[in-house]
Amino acid sequence: GAGVSQTPSNKVTEKGKYVELRCDPISGHTALYWYRQSLGQGPEFLIYFQGTGAADDSGLPNDRFFAVRPEGSVSTLKIQRTERGDSAVYLCASSPGRATGANVLTFGAGSRLTVL
Amino acid sequence: AQKITQTQPGMFVQEKEAVTLDCTYDTSDPSYGLFWYKQPSSGEMIFLIYQGSYDQQNATEGRYSLNFQKARKSANLVISASQLGDSAMYFCAMRGPNEKLTFGTGTRLTIIP
Numbered sequence: 001g002a003g004v005s006q007t008p009s010n011k012v013t014e015k016g017k018y019v020e021l022r023c024d025p026i027s028g029h030t031a032l033y034w035y036r037q038s039l040g041q042g043p044e045f046l047i048y049f050q051g052t053g054a055a056d057d058s059g060l061p062n063d064r065f066f067a068v069r070p071e072g073s074v075s076t077l078k079i080q081r082t083e084r085g086d087s088a089v090y091l092c093a094s095s096p097g098r099a100t101g102a103n104v105l106t107f108g109a110g111s112r113l114t115v116l
Numbered sequence: 117a118q119k120i121t122q123t124q125p126g127m128f129v130q131e132k133e134a135v136t137l138d139c140t141y142d143t144s145d146p147s148y149g150l151f152w153y154k155q156p157s158s159g160e161m162i163f164l165i166y167q168g169s170y171d172q173q174n175a176t177e178g179r180y181s182l183n184f185q186k187a188r189k190s191a192n193l194v195i196s197a198s199q200l201g202d203s204a205m206y207f208c209a210m211r212g213p214n215e216k217l218t219f220g221t222g223t224r225l226t227i228i229p
């Protein structure tokens with residue numbers, strides 16, 4: 001697609017529920033990133049995919065968070081047993097891949113998650 | 117570990133004036149990239165400008181320029197002839213060999229008519 005698409009744009013859930021956030025990257029981009037942005041803060045790295053595999057998942061806060069990218073394109077961030085502290089905007093970005101100069105990340109509009 | 121510091125939480129600038137947003141960084145890697153992103157109230161992160169650690173000249177993109185001082189580990193963003201539409205959050209970020217971006221806490225820029 002023309003840009004990075006994220007769905008849903010807004011998600012309100014109750015504490016303890018399971019949530020999935022979807023990211024559709026720019027066509028042809030091999031790298032895909034998930035970030036989390038809390039109010040008044042800069043984006044915080046969660047996980048990075050190169051192709052289908054997670055190249056770096058060091059930012060996932062705990063084992064309730066999991067992300068997949070089974071065909072090397074669309075990615076889903078999954079959060080189990082949501083907690084109020086998970087409330088944030090979840091940003092997805094894609095880039096051409098590490099062999100391409102600046103390898104600029106293009107971000108989606110984000111998914112705002114609110115856990116009540 | 118990589119670290120980005122933005123010491124200006126907020127700035128107010130008169131329209132048509134130039135503005136400098138400060139960014140300092142810390143890394144032990146010899147190869148890295150520095151980025152500036154703009155985040156308007158709509159929330160989307162917009163890429164503005166990039167500087168590679170081995171680039172000899174300061175990067176420029178239209179009204180944006182990056183004042184790269186490697187020895188001081190600073191990468192300040194300069195916006196010339198500011199416009200009302202420049203009002204937004206601005207984030208400095210760094211990428212090391214591990215490909216992930218590390219962001220600063222941002223500066224909220226408000227342009228006054």
